[in-house]
Amino acid sequence: MAPPLPTNQAQVNTPISASDQVVVFESVSIRFNGPPVLQDVSFQIGPAETRILLGPAGVGKSVLLKLANGLLRPDSGRIFLFGQEITHMHEEALLQLRMRTGMVFQESALFDSLTVRDNVGYQLVERNLPEEEVSRRVREALQFVELGHTYDLLPASLSGGMRRRVAIARAIIDQPAFLLYDSPTGGLDPVTSHTINELVVKERDVYATPALLVTHRLQDAFTMATHHYDSEQGKMVQLPDGQIDPKTTFLVLHEGRIIFDGSTEALLASEDPFLKEFLA
């Protein structure tokens, strides 16, 4: 399960496997003021892979996501992003690296003093791109999430589902090389959840962006594993003959540890008592 640790630190600072992986966690542990939240967590995310992180509420899924993006630092272990070790990377360098990732936060985290346009185009404005180009690309990104009409609105006037979609537009506008979604369907009704799932699958199948997605809704996870985006019909459809997307795999977190790392079939066939109960 865990990637082999390099035996000679001086010789190989980056494990061979880390260089072509998008994200590598090596025995990562973290605690706040209390018991450890994550213990000895190791896993990898390969190119064009979508990993779905499952686990009960409060287990540390959001913490793991923030570690992957360098927003939190581990107490021990090593983390690699795009083949570079970020465990102790200087914040300045991390900011540069993070420009290549896109993150959708649990509660959307839109800037409430900015309009939808300025939220979605935030990164482009920061890079001082010309106004017309920002506007054009914001409209494209909003088109992708089907929210073109919200261009001039403030986040406060949007519904929860719309905010989530604006957050997705903000994350994908600059064609990120890695996407992190924190419970994108949390607290939404089934119809809106379906729309969000479709967007995630669309991003996965149209742009093949590797992703780490947190959810506590099994239903959503299995929808993503068994569906694909059909560009001709412009919607998400079930894969024929009960096929399962091989690039979509699972991680299950329980009591601070990864207790499962593998394919959808393996997850369903697991004999682990906790998993069986969790999946029931």
Next chain:
Amino acid sequence: MQLTLDQLESIAKRQLLAVQEYYLFCWQSVANLFRAPHYIADILTQADLIGVGSLPIVVLTGFFTGGVLALQSAASLAQFGAQAYTGRFVSLSMIRELAPVLTGLMVSGRNASGMASELGSMVVTEQIDAMRALGTDPMKKLVTPRMLSTVVMLFLLTIVADTVGTAGGAFVSVFISGQNGTQYFTSAYQALVWADIAQGLTKPLFFGFLIATVGCYFGMKTTGGTQGVGRATTEAVVVSSVLIIFSDFILSRAMLWLFSGI
């Protein structure tokens, strides 16, 4: 509740750590002035918010403080037959002490709290994390512009308070105490020496820095949801007000020594 020695020690350690953290925070906010990117638009927005926004309360407090000084001093100075010195008394008190301190306290109440609650809500709603995830350094984007514009604006507001306070004193002297206006202004003007002005205009630079850094520090360190934002706001106002009064004492002492050698 009984405090054990261990508990006292851990509280002391935590306070010391917070002071150290605040010191680094201040240092970073200053160092960012010399590092790209510079957020000019944010500096101007904040300057407008702090400077123009605080103008009414600074004018009002300045005017009435000058007025009450004239009122109180006229009575006591009259006992010594020294009523002619009212202008001198008012302008000196305003410029050296009252304008910087009162303006500082007003702006602290208005803006240290504003910064703490704004940044605090951004922390608890993960907007700060989102900003970092988008590749922007919140220290550069949020803290440094607030620091710079508070320092500049408090300096200018203090000059406004000096002027309005002296005018308030004149108003009271002429229309209530029935003194001669020319006499008031001559005495006010003659009293002013370079050292007083230097002292009165150095203080707001320090106070402005304190207001912004304390407000932003408590905002950025907010934990514990909406309740935490309320706590951060209160703490920011209390700490910055106390620090203003305390540093006023230290600065007065230092400048007496610097300018008069005493």
